[in-house]
Amino acid sequence: MQSKQTIPHYYLSVDVNMDQVLELRMELNAEVKARNIKLSVNDFIIKASALACLKVPEANSSWLDSVIRQNHVVDVSVAVSTPNGLMTPIVFNAHTKGLAAISSDVSALAAKARDGKLQPHQFQGGTFTISNLGMFGVKNFSAIINPPQACILAVGGSEKRLLPAANDKGFDVASMMSVTLSCDHRVVDGAVGAQWLAEFRKFLEKPVTMLL
Structure with a gap:
């Protein structure tokens, strides 16, 4: 309630080609x-989000x-559904961690969250914060910001889509995922939010760049 009544939310959506991931x-x-260890798509999303926050630090602000505090580390809150409602355990320093470490953190935190x-x-x-409802068959949605954070990323499921292509068939089939970034307009204006999404999409569409 505090979030919706005091934060001027606005929403930006993009589709991401997930084939390479x-x-x-x-x-x-x-x-x-x-x-x-079994890496999930969500582990890649957490890593890409953390690296995009380094590129566009305004999105990683409180x-x-x-005052607006621009954070120098990226601690990613991951929304987890538990019997007692929604919890957001934190993957600390996600920008410095590899995918295996992120995967282990998320598994351990999710288990603890569900056990209270x-x-x-x-x-x-x-x-x-990242909220992923893709595994529940949700295509896209708009999440509520977790104060005092400035942004939350709502992640939908991947689906196969036909895309125009310059090949013999004239089309390609790709796994596309819809994401929506909710931003606090007092901290992140539209152009900055769009810039963050562009970086995020770049990392996922060419995941080897996350090694740079």
Whole structure:
């Protein structure tokens, strides 16, 4: 209620071609299978979000009434559904972590959240939030900002779509994912929000760039 009544929300949506992420995920999962790690698409989304926050730090800011604090680390809050409602455990320093470390963090935090064993410091705070409802068959949605954060990314599911292409058939089939960024207009204006989404999409559409 505080979020909707006090934060001037606006929303920006883009579609992301997930073909390269899905391919890379399959390759990497074959590599880490022996270590009992299974990377999810969400792990790539967390990493891409964290790196986009480094490129566009305004999106990684907090509104503190009289000042705007631009955070130098990216602590990603990940929305998790539990029997007691929604929790947002935090992947600390997501910008410095590899995909396997992010995957392990998320699995451990989600299990603790569902068992009601999260410590306050593990879910209070964070600098940027991701809410992913793709696994529930949701195509797209607009999420409510988690104060004092300035942005939250709402992630829908991937679906196969026909895309125009300069090949013999005249089209390609690609896995496209819709995402919507909710922004606090006091902190992030439209052009900056669009810039963040452009960086985010670039990382996911060419995931090897996340190594740079």
